[in-house]
Amino acid sequence: MATHGTVTGEDLDADQDRDPVVVSVAVYSDGADDYAATHAPKMTDRVERFAGWLPRPSLILDAGCGPGRDLARFRAYGHVVRGVDLNPVFVAMARAHAPTSQCDLREVGARFPAGTFDGIWASASLVHLAEAETVDVLGQFAGLLRPGGRLYVCLKAAGRTGWLDEPDGRRWYTVWGQDEFTAAVTEAGFEVDCVDPGPYVEVWATRRG
Numbered sequence: 001m002a003t004h005g006t007v008t009g010e011d012l013d014a015d016q017d018r019d020p021v022v023v024s025v026a027v028y029s030d031g032a033d034d035y036a037a038t039h040a041p042k043m044t045d046r047v048e049r050f051a052g053w054l055p056r057p058s059l060i061l062d063a064g065c066g067p068g069r070d071l072a073r074f075r076a077y078g079h080v081v082r083g084v085d086l087n088p089v090f091v092a093m094a095r096a097h098a099p100t101s102q103c104d105l106r107e108v109g110a111r112f113p114a115g116t117f118d119g120i121w122a123s124a125s126l127v128h129l130a131e132a133e134t135v136d137v138l139g140q141f142a143g144l145l146r147p148g149g150r151l152y153v154c155l156k157a158a159g160r161t162g163w164l165d166e167p168d169g170r171r172w173y174t175v176w177g178q179d180e181f182t183a184a185v186t187e188a189g190f191e192v193d194c195v196d197p198g199p200y201v202e203v204w205a206t207r208r209g
Helices: 020-026 032-039 044-053 069-076 088-094 105-110 131-144 178-187
Strands: 059-063 080-085 100-102 117-123 145-156 162-166 169-173 190-196 200-207
Touching: 020 169, 032 088, 044 069, 044 117, 044 145, 044 200, 059 069, 069 080, 069 117, 080 088, 088 100, 105 131, 117 131, 131 145, 131 178, 145 178, 178 190, 178 200
Parallel strands: 059 080, 059 117, 080 100, 117 145
Antiparallel strands: 145 200, 162 169, 190 200
């Protein structure tokens, strides 16, 4: 599913009648460079931990890779990486670091053969999805991983579900409880290895089977 372009002020009143994922992801386009600069220093310890959790080299899917920050990091750790993102501006930026394609994560299971990846990295990339959509995508992740493959996924566990007006635009967020989300990962076909609580709950899991 392609984005519908940058969201304007006239669009906001109609948000409830549009796909919240498409609306939310489109907002990143105008400030893509600022977004990349702001988030560049973040998650270094998590990336190192995930990279060390996998044999080297492993094939990692960065699911919702944004401008490609972590693609570059995983390559530096000796892994092979592929990126997908819904925002076309981010996809163009990410291609400087690794092969990247435009893809709605709700359709990611159809983009690659089953069992393709050794690891899937989904860092705050499911935050705009509804609960049922997130559950479905977790199942698609399980299908894309080989048995024993690793998953890192984090999403919002603080605040409230709904539209949020932020300095750079308006986006929809779905907020999960830690136990609820951990159960969803388990039910999708994973053994949960570790849960790191916080404003963004982080789940480290292994594909069963």
